[in-house]
Every structure is written in C-alpha cells, then in structure tokens.
Amino acid sequence: xxxxxxxxxxxxxxxxxxxxxxxxxxxxxxxxxxxxxxxxxxxxxxxxxxxxxxxxxxxxxxxxxxxxxxxxxxxxxxxxxxxxxxxxxxxxxxxxxxxxxxxxxxxxxxxxxxxxxxxxxxxxxxxxxxxxxxxxxxxxxxxxxxxxxxxxxxxxxxxxxxxxxxxxxxxxxxxxxxxxxxxxxxxxxxxxxxxxxxxxxxxxxxxxxxxxxxxxxxxxxxxxxxxxxxxxxxxxxxxxxxxxxxxxxxxxxxxxxxxxxxxxxxxxxxxxxxxxxxxxxxxxxxxxxxxxxxxxxxxxxxxxxxxxxxxxxxxxxxxxxxxxxxxxxxxxxxxxxxxxxxxxxxxxxxxxxxxxxxxxxxxxxxxxxxxxxx
Numbered sequence: 001x002x003x004x005x006x007x008x009x010x011x012x013x014x015x016x017x018x019x020x021x022x023x024x025x026x027x028x029x030x031x032x033x034x035x036x037x038x039x040x041x042x043x044x045x046x047x048x049x050x051x052x053x054x055x056x057x058x059x060x061x062x063x064x065x066x067x068x069x070x071x072x073x074x075x076x077x078x079x080x081x082x083x084x085x086x087x088x089x090x091x092x093x094x095x096x097x098x099x100x101x102x103x104x105x106x107x108x109x110x111x112x113x114x115x116x117x118x119x120x121x122x123x124x125x126x127x128x129x130x131x132x133x134x135x136x137x138x139x140x141x142x143x144x145x146x147x148x149x150x151x152x153x154x155x156x157x158x159x160x161x162x163x164x165x166x167x168x169x170x171x172x173x174x175x176x177x178x179x180x181x182x183x184x185x186x187x188x189x190x191x192x193x194x195x196x197x198x199x200x201x202x203x204x205x206x207x208x209x210x211x212x213x214x215x216x217x218x219x220x221x222x223x224x225x226x227x228x229x230x231x232x233x234x235x236x237x238x239x240x241x242x243x244x245x246x247x248x249x250x251x252x253x254x255x256x257x258x259x260x261x262x263x264x265x266x267x268x269x270x271x272x273x274x275x276x277x278x279x280x281x282x283x284x285x286x287x288x289x290x291x292x293x294x295x296x297x298x299x300x301x302x303x304x305x306x307x308x309x310x311x312x313x314x315x316x317x318x319x320x321x322x323x324x325x326x327x328x329x330x331x332x333x334x335x336x337x338x339x340x341x342x343x344x345x346x347x348x349x350x351x352x353x354x355x356x357x358x359x360x361x362x363x364x365x366x367x368x369x370x371x372x373x374x
Contacts (some may be wrong), residue, residue: 033060053152084122125190144174207352238264
C-alpha cells in the first residue's frame, strides 16, 4: 500500500484447469466480494455503481446483495448504471467495431434482482459500450471513496482472470467520478462529449493522479498514455487483454528502438481475433508488423477463446489494462485499443513509487507463470 488513501488488490487465474473448480478460486472470488461488500458497507448516503458486466452467483452474489440491502435499509441511495448491450454483434469491418469487448447475457436479469433496493438505468451507445467498472461512495462527503479497476462483477472475473483493483479514499477524485456518472445517468446513453475534453489532476496523499473519462477525454487520455510510454527511462511494463491502438503500439515500438526493456503479457486468443479482424478489414501491414514486433517482447496467455454460443464456458482472459512507465501506473477499464476511445471508460494515471513497485511485482509473477516469452 503506497498511502492510507490507496489500496491495491491483484487477481489471477486460480487452478490450472478453468473447467475444474478449486478451493483457491472460490477463496479468491469470495475475498474480492468480501472486500467490495466492506466498501459498500461503509456508505452513509450514496452509492453510484457503473458496471459493464454484473452476473454473480453463489456466495459472492449473496455477499454483494446483502451489503446493498443493508445499506438501503440504512437510508443509502443506491443507483446502478449498467451496459444495455448483451453482445455488440458479429465481427464487423467498421473500424469502430473492430476489437469490441463481448459478454454473455445475464447482466440485466441479475441487476433487475436488485430493483427493490436500487434505482436502475440501462445505458445505451451507438457502436459503443458503457464499459466502466467503478463505484463512487458518498461523493459529496469528506469520507468519499472510489473503487475502480479492470474487473467486471462476475465469478470468473474474480476467480479466473488476471485483473487489478484499487480502493481509493479521496473526496476530490470521487467528485470527478460522480460528475462522470451523472453524465450518462441523466441521459441514459453515452454522450460523445462525456468527459471534459482533458484529464484532470488530483492529489492522493503522497501520490499524484491524472483522471480521464472517455469518450469525451479520449484524445487527452491517449496523449497521456503515449506520453508516459515515450517518457519511460528505466521501466516499461504492459498487461492488456488487447493491444491494438496504433499510437500506443507505435510508442511501444519506439521505446524498444531506444533500448527500453519492455516486459509484460497479453491475452493470446483475444489478440488472434484482433489480428484476424485487421486482415479482414485490410488494415495496413505496418500496424500488424508493429504488433508482432511488440508481441515478441511479451508473454502470451492462452485463454479459452470467447464463444457467444457457449454461455456456460469459463472466461479466463488475461483481463488487465495496465501500463507501468517508471513510477507511473496507468490503470482502469480502458483497453489499449481503438474501440475503447468510443466507449464510456475511466483511466487513472498514478505517479507513485510504492504503488508502481506493487504492480511491477504482480506483473513479474504473471510473466513467470505464463512464460516463456514468445
């Protein structure tokens, strides 16, 4: 923990066979549910939840539901904004749909089970997703806090996938998240202007953070990520389910050329699909060659390919969306892809030595687990 205001939680696939439940997987999913339930349980006035995929069962479902019901009985106002899309549809050659995230059906039915304690709103978007995964607690209060990260609220996300989570106590940060939430809540859709057009800066104890929300802040967010990569002098680590943004790939390639050691990992089948889509859409060879150059420095996780026709299939993706450039950690819901710029996403860039060390140790363990490098 870098400061009392920031707490990190790191997840990984538990058990070698995704089809076989093991005690460690159950324990990790329960630990995440317990920590989120504790976060919820500290609410005194408001809870705003923005979530792409919300499909829990078993003990995690019970813990989260009970925490919400308890807060509702205490007078806490709970709002849940969820993505209205079940599936973005078949692969398309339209650039905005290439590399789109996918999820099985079930979010709406689970969220509707909480209708007695929360106000619900499905969020729509034209060729875009409400892809956030955050909770804002007591935003107007000095005790305000934010929970954010790469993980959806599903048993597989918490027990089978590599994800990272942050619990941050900060009134100023919560104010930014609250404004973002109000933007799509008031309209029930993803406005193109969602975000102020630039990243904002807040202090988190001894750490400094920049916060951006897409799609409105997309150019600024991309500039910040590329700038952090370009400015790296000693350490460059990446863990992303997809790595398909042209500017980000170009920045990573340039870092390799100037001698920076790039390490990390990606999800193999997800990037196989992206590369297939690129070729079908006649994306230029330069981008594919740049990806292949970057991929040679990274470890590939061979997860189970997503299949919308097999809803019961485990989803064990390497699901992080992380860049570590020296002492700066870039995290949130934003995939390092072109499509993410059209979605409703949140991105944090936190400059803090201690937090960066935690992330480096986590990614180092994953590269060992899924090595050797390809």
